Amino acid sequence: MSIDAKKLAQRLNRHAPKNAQIRLVAEKPFGPQLTVRTWNLANGLRVHVVPDDSAPVAAFQTWLRVGSRDETPGKTGLAHFFEHLMFKGTPSHPQGELDKLLEGVGAETNAATWTDWTHYYETLPAAQLPLAITLEADRMQYLALDTEQLDSEREVVISERRDRVEDDVEGMTSEVLFRQAFREHPYGWPTIGWMADIESYTVEDCLRFYRQYYAPNNATVVVVGEVDEPILLGLIQEAYGGMRRSRIRRPARAAEPPQTRARRKRLRFPTHAEKVAIGLRSPGLGDPDWVPFAVLNDILFGGRSSRMIRRLVLQDELVTECWGALTPFGEPGLMEMGADLREGVTAERVETILWEEIGRLHREGVSERELLKSQSRLELGVLTSLETAGGKAEQIGFDDTVVGDPTASFARLDAYRAVTLDDLRHIAGTYLRRRSSTTVLVRPTAGSQR
Template identity: 45%
Template sequence: MTNLNEIELVERVPFGTARGTAPVEKYRLPNGLTVIIFEDHRAPVFSYHTWFKVGSRHEKPGKTGIAHLFEHLMFKETINTPEGEFDRLMEHAGAQTNAATWTDWTYYYEKLPTKHLELPFRLEADRMEHMVLGTHQLESEREVVINERSYRVDNDPEGKIYEVLYANAFGSNHPYGWPTIGWMDDIRSIQLADCMEFYGKYYAPNNATIVVTGDVDTSVVLNLIHRYYGHMKPQEISEAEVPPVVLQGEQRLEIELQLASDRLLIGYMCPSIRDSRTFSLSVLNEILFNGDSSRVTKRLVFDDELATDVHAWPASFRFSGLFQIDVTMKPGVSAEAALAVIDEEIHRLVTAGITDRELQKAYNTLEADTVRHLLSCNSVANAFGLYESTTGHFSDVFHLNENTRKVTASDVVETAKHLLADAGRVVLFARPSGELADDNKETSDEDFDE
């Protein structure tokens, strides 16, 4: 057991300039556990996030889907907590709970009244250390995940279309090329020994970050952390680099799905979330694709009336990811028409540049988004956990607006040229098969309880 005075204060960062606002503090235990605390006493509630630096990219070919399956298993039972007791206790305390798995991370969160402060410390530490893993637990959750994949991917055009895009952009054996939910054959073949190995390696204190925000006292939080986590042993975990992918030329694909109209998806390789070019790409994205007045959306949806919806976003991956463009066409309009407009607008931006007004609007939109993500104790905890797990520095969130403002018009043009105009890409045309998906099919939270 570590001593309380061995908990190291690693970083202290001001949250803002408002008078009386507490700083954000980052601590580290001798066993490697990272703890981020932000006191916000505006309401008698707090959020408790547990982030593990493990996601689908840490899997191996043939074992895909185990990170997501394990997220489900974490809600089963422990040596100290019978199956169903975790949810019962949280519900009795009035808590909101959920979890998510993505390429680089898995996280679990609770938001609840401050009077139940100790509850998530006890229960989260318990399932980090004392999960019961047996055939019953594995098979019951395997069936849930199989049904989830069938519903959300195999029988859902929305899920299938992105699975095809990523598999063709990265390759099906690249860590970012397989789906987070896993390939169906792999889900069916995961063994109990695989789960035991995964749990023992990745669900360790030196691979975890606890984020506590809201109506809490830092000294009390640290005492609880020491009590419930201080004795845990670290594991040997090495960070495997993810090889970058360079797309050569243009790869065109065509699939038929249960759609009402054509869909166009385009994938370009983009920098990792740790790369400064992400800021110029975000500004470029605002100018070209995001919002009714963006160049491509204005042309496709309002001026030429070719499409009903346009979205684009860069992946927030720890390593090089995918910049995705998604266009839903009007019935009877081919996706090729949207591709032509997109190429025209990229060429126009590269050759003629952008206006000061466009640049300022992009600044304003991105800054407003950042502020919105820091309004509640839960969204603050989410932002801190995401950046700590991907860039390694939770405080990067406080530099987003500053770094966005550093982007110049010439930066945007250079980004458009090198990452879009002169780069390879995957273009996916999804056509209606003539049979529409059932938009009225129903499900419940219990079907995919995470």
């Protein structure tokens, strides 16, 4: 849809209050056929709109620029905890009504929190978009919160932590790995928070967090689908225009010092077989090194023909599963690699083979065939993630929040295609170094082996 942005803004602003005044700040292609337009309200709310009439559906997403890295010692996990509290209701829509109303119109809704962001989303019939706008704006302004609700949700999160971390070998291993790798930066504490911190939250803690971070100047709304843009923007002005900016004071984040010596940690856990996890320092998502590092990670761990899976799973049959992943964090993170071992296999043996394969990579490099295969796999992954309205909205909101560019997925796609063998040699020499690694070795507790 072609629009005259200046005339549209003038019409929308004619009777709008000061905080709701709107202006177009950017218009960029989103792939070969779509356009993303970015509008700002005077109160700081950012709105990305992608009209797409390929299906009569719409995705409405809210991205908050707050995650676990914005917390403070003693109050870890608040961002995740608050994601739970946002479903507790408002005076206009008591607890349970949001889900009931959205389910009644066939909507899908949920939320998520990680290190750099918090994210709420709905995918629903396009005609029901006004309902999503009303409900999201309402809980962003008028959340009802008291001690009883806080204590009730605290028990839910405590149970979640026990299930996903304290009683789960993968969760515990990952938590220990990040704690050992990041001794200064808040990426070293878990998004769900430490148990003692979860147990200590007060209503005042939560309200302070809400007032500071759940503000229009810390939020981005993304709408993708069959929408009438002028009507949509008018609804957003009406729903969000009464909100005031917050004075956001983020805690100072300590930079993680360079790691010059390998770190190791041994764990005992009630599991049937041993486990190994290794973390290597990696660049932030916006760093030019991130894309070639992702390609190299795929060559090592992407699919059954990758080097590590061929060696450890298929050839030597030492592990039931192995994996590698690059954190998509805004600041430098980790390349995680690890394996679930077969019974009777030692973690040290598998650790040795992981480093043998990395050594072979340093000596022999990567073949052109391996590079092309991984480029194709990663390209397919990006394009598949953009097939639906919800997928498009999620990628726009994520990239805008983490790297400041709502169209970064297409720049990343071009960058994947441009990676060279020299780029991979640079990544291997810069990041795949044992002296900057962190290793966690897990052994079964007495009596837990079969």
